[in-house]
Amino acid sequence: MKRVVVIGNGMVGSRFVDELMREASRCDAKFDVTILGDEPYEAYNRLMLSEVIAGRAEIGALTLPAPPEGIVVHSGVAAQSIERSRRIVIDAEGRAHPYDVLVLATGADAALPAIPGLRAARGRDVHTVRTIDDCRELLAAASMSTPEAPRRMAVLGGGLLGVEIACGLRARGVDVSLVHRGTHVMDRQIDAPSGVMAGATLADLGIDVRTGSGITRVLRSKGRVTGVELIDGTCLDVDDLVVNTGVRPRVDLARAAGVPVDVGVLVDTRLRVLDDESVAAIGDCAQTDVGCPGLIAPGWDQAARLAHDLCHGTPVGSAEPGEHVADELSIVKLKAVGLETVVLGDRIPDPFVAHERGLRVVTLSDVGARRSATVAVDGDRIVAAVIIGSARMAADLTATYERRTPLPLDPAHLLVKGASTSGLVPETASPTALPSGATVCRCNGVTKGDVVDAHVQGARSVEAVASETRATTGCGGCTSTVCGILKWMDEVDPVDEKVAV
Numbered sequence: 056m057k058r059v060v061v062i063g064n065g066m067v068g069s070r071f072v073d074e075l076m077r078e079a080s081r082c083d084a085k086f087d088v089t090i091l092g093d094e095p096y097e098a099y100n101r102l103m104l105s106e107v108i109a110g111r112a113e114i115g116a117l118t119l120p121a122p123p124e125g126i127v128v129h130s131g132v133a134a135q136s137i138e139r140s141r142r143i144v145i146d147a148e149g150r151a152h153p154y155d156v157l158v159l160a161t162g163a164d165a166a167l168p169a170i171p172g173l174r175a176a177r178g179r180d181v182h183t184v185r186t187i188d189d190c191r192e193l194l195a196a197a198s199m200s201t202p203e204a205p206r207r208m209a210v211l212g213g214g215l216l217g218v219e220i221a222c223g224l225r226a227r228g229v230d231v232s233l234v235h236r237g238t239h240v241m242d243r244q245i246d247a248p249s250g251v252m253a254g255a256t257l258a259d260l261g262i263d264v265r266t267g268s269g270i271t272r273v274l275r276s277k278g279r280v281t282g283v284e285l286i287d288g289t290c291l292d293v294d295d296l297v298v299n300t301g302v303r304p305r306v307d308l309a310r311a312a313g314v315p316v317d318v319g320v321l322v323d324t325r326l327r328v329l330d331d332e333s334v335a336a337i338g339d340c341a342q343t344d345v346g347c348p349g350l351i352a353p354g355w356d357q358a359a360r361l362a363h364d365l366c367h368g369t370p371v372g373s374a375e376p377g378e379h380v381a382d383e384l385s386i387v388k389l390k391a392v393g394l395e396t397v398v399l400g401d402r403i404p405d406p407f408v409a410h411e412r413g414l415r416v417v418t419l420s421d422v423g424a425r426r427s428a429t430v431a432v433d434g435d436r437i438v439a440a441v442i443i444g445s446a447r448m449a450a451d452l453t454a455t456y457e458r459r460t461p462l463p464l465d466p467a468h469l470l471v472k473g474a475s476t477s478g479l480v481p482e483t484a485s486p487t488a489l490p491s492g493a494t495v496c497r498c499n500g501v502t503k504g505d506v507v508d509a510h511v512q513g514a515r516s517v518e519a520v521a522s523e524t525r526a527t528t529g530c531g532g533c534t535s536t537v538c539g540i541l542k543w544m545d546e547v548d549p550v551d552e553k554v555a556v
C-alpha cells in the first residue's frame with residue numbers, strides 16, 4: 056500500500072484524490088491517502104465565489120462532492136514543513152505524515168501590487184477574492200451599501216475576474232469604479248472592438264470604467280481607506296479597494312524544502328519536481344513548460360495524468376505527457392451579471408494580419424443593442440470568437456466550435472440570425488429537445504445522456520448528479536440545464552413510491 060500525502064484540499068488536490076481512487080479501483084491498486092488543507096472547510100468550488108458575490112449562489116452550495124471513503128482529510132491544518140530526506144510532512148499541529156508520494160497542490164494567492172498604503176489596509180478595506188473568507192469579508196463590506204448611501208469601491212484590474220467582481224458588486228448596489236491599465240477591459244482575452252463594447256455595457260450598468268489607468272496610492276485616514284489616487288493624479292473617493300491583479304503560486308513550502316522553484320514549482324513532463332521522483336506538483340502551484348496558466352482545466356488534466364501515472368506507471372493521454380492537451384478547445388463564459396460574454400479559442404487576431412495568414416475574421420456589431428460577435432475562421436473551423444451581449448449567438452457559435460460542425464462558405468453566415476444553425480441546439484433549449492450526446496457540462500465533459508443515466512441510477516438531486524458525474528462542479532454554468540433535465544426526468548421517470556418507502 057503506497058502512502059500518498061496531498062498538501063492542499065483545493066479544486067485540483069481534491070480532484071486528484073478522486074481520480075486516484077477511481078483509477079485504483081479499476082486496476083486494484085491500493086493507496087493510503089492523507090490530505091492536509093489549511094482552509095477550515097471541505098473542498099469547495101472556488102470558481103463560484105464570483106457567483107456568490109453576485110448573489111447568484113450561496114456559500115453552502117459550493118461544497119464539492121465528499122472524498123471517497125477511507126481518505127483522511129485534515130481540514131484547517133496547514134502543512135508546515137517537508138523533510139524530504141525522511142519523506143515526512145510536518146503539519147501545524149506537530150504531527151508527522153510519512154509519504155511514499157507527496158503531491159503539492161497548494162494553489163495560488165492573489166497577487167498584491169506594490170502600491171503605497173495597500174498592504175497596510177489589507178483585510179480591512181483592501182480585499183482580494185480567492186477564498187471563502189475573502190468572499191465573506193467583501194460581502195460584509197458590500198452589505199453596508201444602502202440606496203441612500205451606496206458603499207463606494209474601486210476594483211483594480213479589469214481582467215475576467217475583475218469584471219465579474221465589479222458586476223457582482225454593482226448588482227448589490229455598490230458604486231463601483233473599475234480601474235484597468237489595459238486599453239480595454241479583458242484585453243488579454245478579447246480584441247479591442249469587443250472590449251469597447253463590453254466597456255460600454257459596464258458603463259450602462261452604472262460602473263465607472265477607467266481604462267488605461269492604474270492606482271498610484273491608497274489614501275487613508277484614521278486607519279480607514281478614504282480614496283485612491285490614479286496615475287493621472289485624479290483621486291476617487293472610495294471606502295474599499297478590491298484587488299484583482301492576478302495570482303502568485305504558493306511555493307514557500309516547496310522552496311523551504313529545497314524543491315526547485317521559479318514562479319511556480321518546476322515540474323517535468325510527469326509532473327514530478329525536478330530533483331525528486333517522490334514529489335509531484337499539480338494545479339496553480341505547478342510550473343510546466345507552458346508556465347502557470349492559473350486555470351482549472353490544465354489543473355484537472357494534471358490531476359488525471361498524475362493519478363493514472365501512479366496507478367499504471369505512465370501518464371494517460373497525449374504524446375507529450377504532463378502537458379496540457381494542445382488541441383483542447385478553450386471556451387470561457389464570463390460569470391458577470393449584466394454582461395453576457397463568451398470567448399472561444401485563441402485571441403482574435405488583427406483582421407489584416409489574419410488575412411495575410413489565410414484566416415478570415417468577420418464582425419457583426421450593433422452598438423445600440425450592446426451586442427457584437429467576432430469570429431476568426433481558418434479553413435473549415437472556427438479558431439477564435441468573442442460574443443458580447445447575445446446568449447443565442449454565443450450558444451450557436453459555441454456548438455459549432457465544439458462539434459466542429461462544417462462551416463458555411465461565407466463565414467458571415469455564422470453571425471446572421473438563423474443562418475447555418477439548423478441542427479444545432481442552443482444551450483437554452485428545453486432539455487427534452489437536447490440530443491442524448493449533447494454536452495451539458497463542458498468543464499467535465501458530461502452529456503445529457505450521462506445525467507439521464509445518473510438519474511436512472513437514483514441520482515435525483517443536483518448534488519447527487521454532481522457526485523456521480525461531476526456535472527456542475529466546474530464553472531457552474533450548466534446548473535440550470537442539469538436542474539431542467541432532472542425536473543423533466545422526474546416527470547417521465549418518477550420515483551416508484553413503493554420502492555422509495
Ligand SMILES: Cc1cc2nc3c(=O)[nH]c(=O)nc-3n(C[C@H](O)[C@H](O)[C@H](O)COP(=O)(O)OP(=O)(O)OC[C@H]3O[C@@H](n4cnc5c(N)ncnc54)[C@H](O)[C@@H]3O)c2cc1C
Binds near residue numbers: 094339350
Ligand atoms: C473567484 C474566482 C473565479 C475563478 N473563475 C475561474 C474560471 O471561470 N475558469 C477557470 O479556469 N479558473 C477560474 N479560477 C481559477 C481556479 O479557481 C483555479 O485555477 C483553481 O482553483 C486551482 O486549483 P488548485 O487546487 O491548484 O488551487 P486552489 O483551489 O487555490 O487550492 C489550493 C489549496 O491549498 C491550500 N494550501 C496552500 N498551502 C497549504 C499548506 N501549506 N497546507 C495546507 N493547505 C495549503 C490553499 O489554502 C487552498 O485551499 C477562478 C478563481 C477565483 C478565485
